[in-house]
Amino acid sequence: MTSECTPRFLASDNTSGICPEAMEYLLKANQTDDLAYGNDHWTARAADRFRELFDYDCDVFFVFNGTAANSLVLSAMARSYHSVICHELAHIETDECGGPEFFSNGSKLLTAPGPNGKLTPEGIEALVTKRNDIHYPKPKVISLTQPTEVGTLYSREELLAIRAVADKYDLRLHMDGARFANACASLNVTPAELTWQVGIDALCFSGTKNGLAFGEAILFFNRDLAEDFAWRCKQAGQLASKMRFVAAPWLGLLESGAWLSNAQHANAMAGYLAEGLRALPGISLMFPTQANSVFVELPPAVIASLRQRGWTFYTFIGAGGVRFVCAWNTTTVLLDSLIADIQAALN
Numbered sequence: 001m002t003s004e005c006t007p008r009f010l011a012s013d014n015t016s017g018i019c020p021e022a023m024e025y026l027l028k029a030n031q032t033d034d035l036a037y038g039n040d041h042w043t044a045r046a047a048d049r050f051r052e053l054f055d056y057d058c059d060v061f062f063v064f065n066g067t068a069a070n071s072l073v074l075s076a077m078a079r080s081y082h083s084v085i086c087h088e089l090a091h092i093e094t095d096e097c098g099g100p101e102f103f104s105n106g107s108k109l110l111t112a113p114g115p116n117g118k119l120t121p122e123g124i125e126a127l128v129t130k131r132n133d134i135h136y137p138k139p140k141v142i143s144l145t146q147p148t149e150v151g152t153l154y155s156r157e158e159l160l161a162i163r164a165v166a167d168k169y170d171l172r173l174h175m176d177g178a179r180f181a182n183a184c185a186s187l188n189v190t191p192a193e194l195t196w197q198v199g200i201d202a203l204c205f206s207g208t209k210n211g212l213a214f215g216e217a218i219l220f221f222n223r224d225l226a227e228d229f230a231w232r233c234k235q236a237g238q239l240a241s242k243m244r245f246v247a248a249p250w251l252g253l254l255e256s257g258a259w260l261s262n263a264q265h266a267n268a269m270a271g272y273l274a275e276g277l278r279a280l281p282g283i284s285l286m287f288p289t290q291a292n293s294v295f296v297e298l299p300p301a302v303i304a305s306l307r308q309r310g311w312t313f314y315t316f317i318g319a320g321g322v323r324f325v326c327a328w329n330t331t332t333v334l335l336d337s338l339i340a341d342i343q344a345a346l347n
């Protein structure tokens, strides 16, 4: 294999293309005209499929990207004087350009540390009980990322323990499911078992990272929180006039089962890469590989050599180190080539 033979994108699952199932439905939706602003039959069908998949009569909305989904949902869950508790590495804290604070008119994010990128009940409780005076932004929401920004997973038991703290202090639970499908696949649980059955009030479910061109689904299990949410989306510029082209590809993922098989494949590829890296001398993984990303410490000279050979990856995500992310279309050929290049650079 030569370095010219393949694009070498492993920076994010956002670099992958549109999967065949999503493309097929996009083309189907293009065969006839339909109503605008989400009044088309594709949007209604996709929302119904989500309710079936989650086995719950939830409210469903579609927006373009994850920043909008998180920001708008959090603004529906917290008033401006409330605070949102999240992990210090959470995407809403580190990578959304203040979007959650902006859309909520100032709700403050309160961050807590925690091993493996995860909030703990103790960390949450410490923030909630730190102060209760009028000068402290009143905690109202806990935001969890599943899988986390460092590719680890909350177990159902961990989620239930966090729900117990939420109940104790009357807090709402938001889940940033940028890689929610990967979490379901890895834990081998149903979407219901990972959300409303453990007390999640609202989920942002990414389609972009799961094989769509763009598009995130927002599911409110606590339907009171969805009141007037459609207006919030419209005001924020997130109501697509041709919504069917967001919804139909989602339907492709849901009706074909690709939402899960794509995630299973991406997870398997990350597992393959982790194994390959572990076998190299002196290389240590930074976190357990539980979903579709692999974090590894690499010497600066190796990083420079990989970049020179055209590999794309991030070094600023999470706790630093090199992050490789696998997607629905990642191949073992690509990963073998990466491992070989790392091995060569180590020598």
Ligand SMILES: Cc1ncc(COP(=O)(O)O)c(C=O)c1O
Pocket: 065, 066, 067, 068, 091, 092, 145, 148, 149, 176, 178, 208
């Ligand atoms: C954990 C997490 N949340 C949310 C997002 C959504 O971001 P975007 O606005 O780029 O779609 C991402 C994207 O990388 C992410 O990794």
